[in-house]
Amino acid sequence: MPHTNQQDHIDAMLHETRVIAPSEEFQARARVTREEYERRYRQSLEHPDEFWSEVAGELYWMKRWEQVLDWQEPHAQWFVGGQTNVAYNALDRNVQHGLGEKRAIVWEGEDGEVRTYTYAELLREVKKAANALLGLGVQPGDRVTLYMPLIPEAAVAMLACARIGAVHSVVFGGFSVSALSDRINDAQSKVLITADGGYRRGQPVPLKKNADEAAQKTPTLEKMLVVRRVGTPVDWQPERDVWWHEAVEAASGEHEAAPLDSEHPLFILYTSGSTGKPKGVQHTTGGYMVGTYLTTQAVFDLRDDDVYWCTADVGWVTGHSYSVYGPLLNGATVVMYEGAPNQPDWGRFWEIIQKHRVTILYTAPTAIRAFMQHGDEIPGRYDLSSLRLLGSVGEPINPEAWMWYWRVIGGGRCPVVDTWWQTETGSIMLTTLPGAFPSKPGSAGLPMYGVEPALMTHDGEELGADDGGLLVIKRPWPSMLRTVYGDDERYRKSYWGEIKGVYFAGDGARRDADGYYTIVGRVDDVLNVSGHRLGTMEIESALVAHPSVSEAAVVGKPDAVKGESVVAFVLVQDGYTVDPTELRAHVTREIGALARPDAIIVSDALPKTRSGKIMRRFLRQIAAGQEIQGDTSTLEDPGVLERLAATPPA
Ligand code: PRX
Numbered sequence: 001m002p003h004t005n006q007q008d009h010i011d012a013m014l015h016e017t018r019v020i021a022p023s024e025e026f027q028a029r030a031r032v033t034r035e036e037y038e039r040r041y042r043q044s045l046e047h048p049d050e051f052w053s054e055v056a057g058e059l060y061w062m063k064r065w066e067q068v069l070d071w072q073e074p075h076a077q078w079f080v081g082g083q084t085n086v087a088y089n090a091l092d093r094n095v096q097h098g099l100g101e102k103r104a105i106v107w108e109g110e111d112g113e114v115r116t117y118t119y120a121e122l123l124r125e126v127k128k129a130a131n132a133l134l135g136l137g138v139q140p141g142d143r144v145t146l147y148m149p150l151i152p153e154a155a156v157a158m159l160a161c162a163r164i165g166a167v168h169s170v171v172f173g174g175f176s177v178s179a180l181s182d183r184i185n186d187a188q189s190k191v192l193i194t195a196d197g198g199y200r201r202g203q204p205v206p207l208k209k210n211a212d213e214a215a216q217k218t219p220t221l222e223k224m225l226v227v228r229r230v231g232t233p234v235d236w237q238p239e240r241d242v243w244w245h246e247a248v249e250a251a252s253g254e255h256e257a258a259p260l261d262s263e264h265p266l267f268i269l270y271t272s273g274s275t276g277k278p279k280g281v282q283h284t285t286g287g288y289m290v291g292t293y294l295t296t297q298a299v300f301d302l303r304d305d306d307v308y309w310c311t312a313d314v315g316w317v318t319g320h321s322y323s324v325y326g327p328l329l330n331g332a333t334v335v336m337y338e339g340a341p342n343q344p345d346w347g348r349f350w351e352i353i354q355k356h357r358v359t360i361l362y363t364a365p366t367a368i369r370a371f372m373q374h375g376d377e378i379p380g381r382y383d384l385s386s387l388r389l390l391g392s393v394g395e396p397i398n399p400e401a402w403m404w405y406w407r408v409i410g411g412g413r414c415p416v417v418d419t420w421w422q423t424e425t426g427s428i429m430l431t432t433l434p435g436a437f438p439s440k441p442g443s444a445g446l447p448m449y450g451v452e453p454a455l456m457t458h459d460g461e462e463l464g465a466d467d468g469g470l471l472v473i474k475r476p477w478p479s480m481l482r483t484v485y486g487d488d489e490r491y492r493k494s495y496w497g498e499i500k501g502v503y504f505a506g507d508g509a510r511r512d513a514d515g516y517y518t519i520v521g522r523v524d525d526v527l528n529v530s531g532h533r534l535g536t537m538e539i540e541s542a543l544v545a546h547p548s549v550s551e552a553a554v555v556g557k558p559d560a561v562k563g564e565s566v567v568a569f570v571l572v573q574d575g576y577t578v579d580p581t582e583l584r585a586h587v588t589r590e591i592g593a594l595a596r597p598d599a600i601i602v603s604d605a606l607p608k609t610r611s612g613k614i615m616r617r618f619l620r621q622i623a624a625g626q627e628i629q630g631d632t633s634t635l636e637d638p639g640v641l642e643r644l645a646a647t648p649p650a
Contacts, residue, residue, distance in 0.1 A: 013442035013518055016399040020406065021438040022415045026388070030435020031301045037436045037446075044449040051450065052078075052478060056290045059089050059329070062259035065286070069476065074496030075483075076476040078287035079262040086266060086289045087130075087163035088257035090328035091123040103333045106307070106356055107152045110199035110339025115152060119331070122156070124253050129153075129160035131251035136223045136242065138191055140165030140258060143268065145189040146314070147171045147180055147211055149198020150338045153227045153244060154314045155324045157193045162266060162285075165258045169268040169280070172315025173198055173207055175592040181214035183270050186280055187485060188220040193244070197230040201340045204230040215240075262286030268485045269317055271423040272535035273494060274506070274524035280485030281317075281423045288321075289329065291427035291479025295448055296326030299417055300360050301389055301434050309335035309352070310362040310391075316532070317423040318393055321479075322362060326427070341367055346374040350382035350409075361409070362391035362419075364531035365401055369561045372404045379408055389434055390416045394531030395563045396519050402441035420444040420519050422505065423533070424495065426479030429453070430517050443518040450477050455511055460499045470523060471509040472502040525616070527556040527564050532594050534566070536616075539597070542590035543568055546583060548576035553606050553614050557599070557623040567623035568597040569606060569644065578602045580650035599623070599649035605640045607632075619644075 022030070032040075044051040049068040056065070056079055065082030094102075100120035107115045117125065138144060144166045148154040154170075161168040169187045171180050184192065194211040197204035208226055212235055215221050226234070227244040264285045270278040296302060308327050312318035327334045335356050341349055349371070353361065371379065390410050392402070397418055406416050415434035421427060430453065432438075432445030439445070447453050454462055455469030463469040480503070484491040498504035508520045522528065525536040536554040543552035551571040556564035572578050580600045587596050601622075607615045615635065621628055622645050632638045 012398050012400070013396065013520070016440065016442045018399065018403070018441055019438045020416075020441065022435050023413060026415060027435045031303070032298050032433050032436050034436045037433055040449055041447070045452060048450060052290065055294050056082075056286070059289060059293060060084065060093050065262060071476055073501065074492055076287075076480060077263050078478045079290070082262040082286055083259040084262060084286055084289065085163060085257040085260055086285055086325060086329070087126060087159040089289060089293075090159060090325065091119060091126060092257060094119050094328075094331040095123055097331070099331045102331065104328060105152050105155060105334050105336055107336040108338065108352060108356075109151070110202070110337075110343050117152060122159075125156045125248070126159045126163060127253050127255035128248045128251040129156050130163040130255045132225070132244075132247040133160055133164060133166060133191065135247065135251060136191055136225065138164065138166045140260070141167065141265070142191070143167045143169055143187040143189040144191045144193060145169045145171055145180075145184050145187060147173060147192060147194045147207055148227065148314070149173055149195055149205070149207065149229055150313050150319075150336060151195065151198065151227065151229055152336065153195070155336070158267075158314065158320070158324055159328075163255065163257050165260045165264055167265045167267055169270070170314050170320070171270070172313060172592075173205060174315070174594055176589055177210045177213045178589070179591050180210060181217040182277065183280075184214060184218040184221060186270070186277075187268055189218075190220060191223045191225060192221055193225045193227070195227040195229040196234045197232055199230065199339050201343050204232055206232070208234040260285050263482070265482075267320065269320065269423055271317070272526055272533045272538055274526055274535060275537055276490075278535070278538065279487070279490060279494070281481045282483050282485045283426050283479070284482050287478030287480070288426050289325070291477065292321045292326035293329040295428040296322060296332070297330050298433060298448070299419060299428050299431050300362070300391065302327075302330050302332055302360075304331075306332055306359045307335060307357055307386070308332045308360045308362075309337070309356075309358045311337065311341075311349070311364070311367065312362075312393075317426070318362075321427055341370065345378075346371060347378045347381060350379045350384060353384055353387060354382045357386040359386055360389045360391070361387060362393060364394040365392055365397040366395065366530040366562055368392070368397070368401045368405045372401060372408075373561060376408050384409060384411065387411070387414050390414050392416060392418045393421070395528045396521055397442060399441040406441075415439060416441075418442075418444045420517070424481040425477070426481065429473070429477075430519075432516070440512075440516055443512070443516045445516050447517075453517060454502070455509060456499055456502065458499065460501070465511050465513055465515075468508060468510045468520065470499065471505045471507045471517070471519070472499055473505065474502050476503075527554075527566065529556070529564050529566060529594065530562045534595055538591060539566060539568065539587065539595050542587045542595065543570055543583065545590060546586045548573055548578045549583070550574075551606065553616060553619055554597070555616055555620045555623050557620070559598075565598040566595065567599045567601065567619075567649070569601045569603055569619055571603060571606065601644060601647050601649050603640075603644055603647060605637060605643070607635050607640050607644070609634050610636050
């Protein structure tokens with residue numbers, strides 16, 4: 001069994017034996033039956049060209065592909081020679097199919113404002129925004145960074161980029177000034193789209209102010225397009241800044257979607273790895289479109305009258321694939337909510353479900369555990385009878401949270417789909433298709449079409465059922481990342497170079513006799529805090545950038561709500577004292593509040609081997625308050641463990 005960061009959850013999951021079958025009613029109406037899954041899964045592996053041609057053929061291509069897959073490991077090209085446009089497929093195609101008057105986006109602001117866009121209205125907005133971007137000089141292939149609240153304009157901006165072939169790079173609005181400028185610089189973006197602010201827990205977040213500061217360090221940035229959301233005063237540089245409402249309003253409503261090569265880059269999204277700075281995961285047009293289209297339909301059992309709500313912000317991959325692209329490609333009605341789950345109180349999600357008659361809810365275990373902590377009574381006040389399917393994503397869901405979600409939110413009637421995937425995979429890879437298979441709480445389940453997973457040792461030896469191992473994928477799939485932007489070597493090494501010939505996911509997993517995969521967590525130095533991916537190295541770099549810190553080591557500690565919390569061990573620079581409050585504020589400035597350490601342990605030494613390697617294993621045990629286990633004899637100074645364990649965290 002590989003080492004992972006979340007031992008407690010793993011123990012609970014491994015002893016879980018409950019099996020929850022979908023109701024007969026759900027099964028009878030399910031889009032995908034067990035037989036259908038088995039037939040199509042087999043087809044997808046045995047005749048992949050035929051399978052993927054069928055799926056891609058349901059979408060519109062300006063030019064049909066000549067070859068389904070060109071695989072020159074580790075580089076894949078899908079639907080080679082084909083030309084298409086994701087925004088065209090999400091909008092124009094649906095309007096042509098008679099969905100013009102159907103609601104595409106039902107958006108609710110944290111302040112209660114509601115805005116609705118039909119498919120025809122959204123198409124018009126996107127065409128205007130596309131023309132506005134062209135007017136700012138954006139060319140196909142140019143990078144456009146988005147730093148926005150979760151407002152409809154964020155989806156409009158993404159689709160407008162896709163429409164003209166510009167590559168969007170969305171930076172989560174909770175990231176700091178320096179995280180934003182680093183990402184703009186790495187992508188060499190020409191345009192930044194932001195807003196004056198966005199609401200979070202009742203307060204406007206000063207996005208434009210952060211963007212202004214970031215722009216002082218971003219030489220490639222030429223223009224800033226600013227949405228007016230909160231109406232607070234902002235600084236203005238007339239030669240650089242453009243109001244969204246002025247530019248978009250003035251732009252023409254006529255625009256033909258650009259025919260783009262299937263492998264034309266669609267977006268870059270930064271995510272954390274175990275080493276170095278965040279990686280710009282790059283996705284392309286055709287394969288990503290096909291992958292998100294297919295999985296949204298199959299996994300969420302999507303039907304015409306569904307009201308679908310994925311709570312993820314567009315700053316994360318879930319917000320790309322399942323708040324915007326996947327559901328819109330399927331012509332679904334998408335609910336979007338700008339704010340925090342506890343604003344004004346912990347009933348907000350349930351109120352939104354009641355008000356908009358949401359039928360499908362897709363959210364993260366961390367949110368479920370937070371709701372659970374506040375009791376059954378709050379959701380009990382709302383009418384949740386519109387719900388028919390629930391989904392979970394982003395981190396392992398512990399069986400207790402799964403059962404609570406199923407029982408209290410789903411009323412014991414809605415299947416829960418636990419979906420395992422990653423920024424890199426683009427779309428859902430493992431899940432239990434609702435209606436086709438019974439769920440096992442805590443276990444993601446079976447591979448999606450075309451996905452061939454396996455468990456391996458680090459040496460590439462394949463393991464059998466019920467052996468824990470490293471999760472790998474044995475063949476390319478359409479929505480996989482194509483490279484790390486500007487660093488193909490890192491792409492080769494991190495994903496296809498760890499274990500020869502397979503995609504290395506960075507997760508540990510087990511498989512049971514029914515073939516269900518249970519993800520046990522990351523096997524590398526990547527943390528998952530409230531479903532957000534953070535690299536320990538990134539946080540360490542931020543800590544040592546503070547003058548009072550000479551060295552730092554960051555580990556995760558199991559947390560009942562967040563999954564993991566950040567624990568920092570720091571050594572003090574001679575002549576300084578460490579002020580934990582100031583250090584937390586510093587990390588918030590360097591990365592964002594999501595990386596702020598929960599506990600800081602100030603010490604005079606770290607457990608190192610004689611060759612100077614920090615033994616994080618021991619730090620994790622200390623952080624979790626566990627007895628030290630394992631061979632400490634390789635440590636240069638084993639006494640340091642006792643001293644660290646005796647130091648109260650600040
Ligand atoms: O460790 C796995 C965990 O989240 C990682 C991917 O994070 P990110 O790229 O930010 O994408 C999150 C949303 C897809 C994975 O390596 N993870 C994601 N979903 C699950 C999960 N762990 C267990 N169960 C899941 N359903």
